[in-house]
Amino acid sequence: xxxxxxxxxxxxxxxxxxxxxxxKREPWRDHELGKGRRLGxxxxxxxxxxxxxxxxAADHLGLSMQEMNMSRDSWALEMSEGAIMNADKAEHIxxxxxxxxxxxxxxxxxxxxxxxxxxxxxxxxxxxxxxKYSKLPTVSLESASRHPLQSLADLxxxxxxSKKDQPKVVLTWxxxxxxxxxxxxxxxxxxxxxxxxxxxxxxxxxYELSDEFTQGAKISxxxxxxxxxxxxxxxxxxxxxxxxxxxxxxxxxxxxxESQLQKLAPxxxxxxxxxxxxxxxxxxxxxxxxxxxxxHQAKNRIFTAQAVLAxxxxxxxxIKV
Amino acid sequence: xxxxxxxxxxxxxxxxxxxxxxxKREPWRDHELGKGRRLGxxxxxxxxxxxxxxxxAADHLGLSMQEMNMSRDSWALEMSEGAIMNADKAEHIxxxxxxxxxxxxxxxxxxxxxxxxxxxxxxxxxxxxxxKYSKLPTVSLESASRHPLQSLADLxxxxxxSKKDQPKVVLTWxxxxxxxxxxxxxxxxxxxxxxxxxxxxxxxxxYELSDEFTQGAKISxxxxxxxxxxxxxxxxxxxxxxxxxxxxxxxxxxxxxESQLQKLAPxxxxxxxxxxxxxxxxxxxxxxxxxxxxxHQAKNRIFTAQAVLAxxxxxxxxIKV
Amino acid sequence: xxxxxxxxxxxxxxxxxxxxxxxKREPWRDHELGKGRRLGxxxxxxxxxxxxxxxxAADHLGLSMQEMNMSRDSWALEMSEGAIMNADKAEHIxxxxxxxxxxxxxxxxxxxxxxxxxxxxxxxxxxxxxxKYSKLPTVSLESASRHPLQSLADLxxxxxxSKKDQPKVVLTWxxxxxxxxxxxxxxxxxxxxxxxxxxxxxxxxxYELSDEFTQGAKISxxxxxxxxxxxxxxxxxxxxxxxxxxxxxxxxxxxxxESQLQKLAPxxxxxxxxxxxxxxxxxxxxxxxxxxxxxHQAKNRIFTAQAVLAxxxxxxxxIKV
Numbered sequence: 001x002x003x004x005x006x007x008x009x010x011x012x013x014x015x016x017x018x019x020x021x022x023x024k025r026e027p028w029r030d031h032e033l034g035k036g037r038r039l040g041x042x043x044x045x046x047x048x049x050x051x052x053x054x055x056x057a058a059d060h061l062g063l064s065m066q067e068m069n070m071s072r073d074s075w076a077l078e079m080s081e082g083a084i085m086n087a088d089k090a091e092h093i094x095x096x097x098x099x100x101x102x103x104x105x106x107x108x109x110x111x112x113x114x115x116x117x118x119x120x121x122x123x124x125x126x127x128x129x130x131x132k133y134s135k136l137p138t139v140s141l142e143s144a145s146r147h148p149l150q151s152l153a154d155l156x157x158x159x160x161x162s163k164k165d166q167p168k169v170v171l172t173w174x175x176x177x178x179x180x181x182x183x184x185x186x187x188x189x190x191x192x193x194x195x196x197x198x199x200x201x202x203x204x205x206x207y208e209l210s211d212e213f214t215q216g217a218k219i220s221x222x223x224x225x226x227x228x229x230x231x232x233x234x235x236x237x238x239x240x241x242x243x244x245x246x247x248x249x250x251x252x253x254x255x256x257x258e259s260q261l262q263k264l265a266p267x268x269x270x271x272x273x274x275x276x277x278x279x280x281x282x283x284x285x286x287x288x289x290x291x292x293x294x295x296h297q298a299k300n301r302i303f304t305a306q307a308v309l310a311x312x313x314x315x316x317x318x319i320k321v
Numbered sequence: 322x323x324x325x326x327x328x329x330x331x332x333x334x335x336x337x338x339x340x341x342x343x344x345k346r347e348p349w350r351d352h353e354l355g356k357g358r359r360l361g362x363x364x365x366x367x368x369x370x371x372x373x374x375x376x377x378a379a380d381h382l383g384l385s386m387q388e389m390n391m392s393r394d395s396w397a398l399e400m401s402e403g404a405i406m407n408a409d410k411a412e413h414i415x416x417x418x419x420x421x422x423x424x425x426x427x428x429x430x431x432x433x434x435x436x437x438x439x440x441x442x443x444x445x446x447x448x449x450x451x452x453k454y455s456k457l458p459t460v461s462l463e464s465a466s467r468h469p470l471q472s473l474a475d476l477x478x479x480x481x482x483s484k485k486d487q488p489k490v491v492l493t494w495x496x497x498x499x500x501x502x503x504x505x506x507x508x509x510x511x512x513x514x515x516x517x518x519x520x521x522x523x524x525x526x527x528y529e530l531s532d533e534f535t536q537g538a539k540i541s542x543x544x545x546x547x548x549x550x551x552x553x554x555x556x557x558x559x560x561x562x563x564x565x566x567x568x569x570x571x572x573x574x575x576x577x578x579e580s581q582l583q584k585l586a587p588x589x590x591x592x593x594x595x596x597x598x599x600x601x602x603x604x605x606x607x608x609x610x611x612x613x614x615x616x617h618q619a620k621n622r623i624f625t626a627q628a629v630l631a632x633x634x635x636x637x638x639x640i641k642v
Numbered sequence: 643x644x645x646x647x648x649x650x651x652x653x654x655x656x657x658x659x660x661x662x663x664x665x666k667r668e669p670w671r672d673h674e675l676g677k678g679r680r681l682g683x684x685x686x687x688x689x690x691x692x693x694x695x696x697x698x699a700a701d702h703l704g705l706s707m708q709e710m711n712m713s714r715d716s717w718a719l720e721m722s723e724g725a726i727m728n729a730d731k732a733e734h735i736x737x738x739x740x741x742x743x744x745x746x747x748x749x750x751x752x753x754x755x756x757x758x759x760x761x762x763x764x765x766x767x768x769x770x771x772x773x774k775y776s777k778l779p780t781v782s783l784e785s786a787s788r789h790p791l792q793s794l795a796d797l798x799x800x801x802x803x804s805k806k807d808q809p810k811v812v813l814t815w816x817x818x819x820x821x822x823x824x825x826x827x828x829x830x831x832x833x834x835x836x837x838x839x840x841x842x843x844x845x846x847x848x849y850e851l852s853d854e855f856t857q858g859a860k861i862s863x864x865x866x867x868x869x870x871x872x873x874x875x876x877x878x879x880x881x882x883x884x885x886x887x888x889x890x891x892x893x894x895x896x897x898x899x900e901s902q903l904q905k906l907a908p909x910x911x912x913x914x915x916x917x918x919x920x921x922x923x924x925x926x927x928x929x930x931x932x933x934x935x936x937x938h939q940a941k942n943r944i945f946t947a948q949a950v951l952a953x954x955x956x957x958x959x960x961i962k963v
Binding site: 036038040064066068072073074075078082083084085086087090091092094095096098099100101102103 | 670685688689690691693694695697698701711714819916917918919920921922926929930936937940941944
């Protein structure tokens with residue numbers, strides 16, 4: 001593993017999950033591993049769970065983490081090659097990332113898509129430029145395309161709460177009030193399918209996800225059919241992918257109800273990556289009931305991040321300026 | 322002491338003050354006490370002294386502190402139960418505080434009142450929701466109703482500078498240019514009266530504080546009468562409490578002068594919690610003169626915070642997710 | 643050295659450079675030096691390199707650093723003596739700096755000029771008030787007049803890349819899209835001339851720097867003449883100094899080209915303090931070519947800051963409140 005930005009293999013994922021579970025029992029067992037090493041954590045977007053779980057994971061490993069909140073602590077970044085920088089951006093990503101490469105041993109980056117330019121978003125151009133110009137091993141803290149640390153924590157949570165070898169996992173679209181990125185949904189599909197899990201995805205017409213991520217999943221436009229006998233229901237909104245970033249009107253009611261689950265999937269656990277819009281994406285009765293795993297998912301963000309950082313720390317670092 | 326959000330007892334306060342004075346002499350004596358424990362510090366409002374003194378106190382105890390500046394680093398929080406979150410708030414306090422409960426051992430929270438909804442403010446609903454959903458021991462860094470860490474530092478400062486067993490303490494209203502919360506004034510009254518001190522409160526008509534906090538104090542509408550023979554004069558603005566958050570016009574001049582003190586209370590020391598509006602709340606001649614204890618109060622914020630954190634650390638922690 | 647805010651002497655600079663080079667090889671050799679000491683780092687302006695290099699330098703020395711982002715984390719500061727604070731500023735620098743004096747052992751301050759009031763800017767009134775009211779040893783992280791940590795890193799970079807005892811150093815004005823402070827240019831002149839280096843400064847009519855800093859340098863209005871046979875070309879924009887903060891129109895093309903260097907100064911290395919406006923101040927072909935030392939300058943910010951902090955730490959500290 002040189003970087004942690006996407007699903008790589010079933011074997012690697014199994015070893016990360018195994019290590020994460022060890023850290024959950026003994027968080028301080030490798031507290032010397034990061035000594036004298038530095039993690040630069042770049043936030044181009046807000047964060048609560050990601051920021052704090054990464055910080056805790058780094059502390060457990062004795063790794064120094066420095067946060068950089070771009071355009072607030074620092075300078076607004078120009079991302080275009082060859083740009084004539086005569087507008088509002090004070091620094092080019094070449095220099096910003098280049099300097100980070102000179103200052104840190106690892107980089108972690110949160111960079112949401114703009115949901116306007118599909119090609120730029122899906123190519124992860126911002127993440128890739130940070131990697132290219134810093135020349136550092138990089139951890140994605142959610143990029144335009146994926147949210148791998150979330151997916152790993154999701155898999156860990158499923159593994160902890162599953163009573164079956166091959167549980168039925170359903171990813172269902174949910175309503176929202178604004179256009180939301182596809183990263184969590186795509187990433188969840190990529191990781192569960194990569195692990196050969198039984199995944200069903202359900203969404204309204206117009207909200208189909210990218211084939212690149214969903215190949216192998218059962219797809220349904222009928223939420224009730226999809227959730228029947230589900231063991232885990234991952235609830236999440238995303239905007240349209242084909243008509244990129246749009247939010248076509250949905251006539252049916254996609255807000256899941258406890259009564260539906262009692263009828264169709266009485267054993268089902270409810271998952272969400274948070275933050276969640278209560279009573280828009282997910283009803284109070286589900287979030288506050290016994291089915292909800294959302295705080296378990298959030299807690300596991302610490303130990304999966306720690307497993308990823310530890311794995312990177314055990315590898316030889318790149319040579320710097 | 323499960324939480325530190327208000328005055329509890331004379332005995333507890335005496336032991337906190339005793340411990341704070343020990344830490345002032347030997348700040349590092351308990352530097353192993355917080356090892357492996359985490360304090361989440363939530364700021365919904367700006368802070369200089371509170372933020373830095375808490376950080377220093379935590380460092381002295383080897384306690385890891387993580388700052389969360391809500392709506393800037395993280396997401397804007399919805400506080401209403403049952404809300405349909407279809408507006409601008411991206412996360413509910415149930416999830417935000419729930420996640421903090423999964424990540425930290427203690428919580429510290431700064432949440433100013435809005436000065437519009439008196440009932441909500443005075444019930445400390447924001448603070449209480451953080452406590453309820455995090456299930457963590459909580460330290461108030463100034464809530465709508467109180468500023469207990471400030472009051473404890475104020476008592477420590479009075480104790481260090483008092484030449485009498487029972488000094489005369491006066492809390493006087495001072496002018497300001499905008500509506501200011503009641504927390505510092507109410508809290509100062511609660512703590513001094515709780516310690517059976519001789520407290521006089523003086524303010525213009527319309528600016529009476531809440532009976533809940535001032536019962537036992539002498540109340541006067543005449544500043545000169547009130548400050549006569551004072552040993553400590555705590556100067557502070559607050560908005561109207563009855564006509565909640567309003568700022569009725571005051572005709573007399575309430576800006577204290579050195580000449581008045583020379584005549585009426587030549588021994589008086591001047592106190593203020595800071596930040597202070599110079600020459601609006603308090604004149605340069607008083608802030609810059611020998612009477613001023615304001616930097617001593619600020620310095621003592623470190624050691625009183627340290628005494629509070631140490632006392633919490635010595636108690637069994639709550640079980641978490 | 644009581645403070646580090648300007649060039650003091652050739653001897654001190656030589657010893658700082660020597661120490662910085664030692665730290666570059668062995669960053670952790672003095673990791674106990676700062677133990678139990680605290681650095682308050684005040685940012686009134688954005689920062690990437692300065693913030694991160696200072697943090698890394700402090701970590702290497704075991705020195706605790708606390709950042710204060712004024713007007714964001716904390717309160718907007720009033721800077722005028724005797725002000726009646728009835729407008730938008732909530733705290734006076736007397737109290738803010740006074741409290742810092744009670745909380746920290748050292749202060750580091752970034753405070754850009756406003757480019758409106760020349761006298762106030764050039765007297766470094768903001769920096770001096772922080773020094774005066776904190777009573778702490780102070781490090782400038784770029785003030786209105788100077789950027790001494792940058793200049794020290796620049797000298798270190800020249801020293802590492804020079805093939806001659808007395809290289810020809812050129813400071814050239816470059817275009818920009820807005821009014822830029824003089825601190826980097828003035829400081830670079832002050833330090834290179836203080837070290838008896840061969841310095842040529844070139845700029846268009848109207849952009850002459852202050853005599854106070856440039857005395858001893860060769861001055862030219864012809865960029866091509868100036869750069870002939872240069873070993874190091876420091877490229878930087880600044881606004882007019884006489885017609886303070888203005889940006890008179892420049893008709894000639896001052897954007898340096900690789901073809902010019904090949905013809906006039908084939909051995910020349912290119913320097914810039916960053917952030918740089920690509921293709922406005924400095925062309926891609928130069929920034930991305932072998933001549934560029936900009937990432938070396940940025941990297942050396944760590945070790946020069948460390949040398950400065952270590953030198954301050956080795957001296958007796960001031961007595962505090």
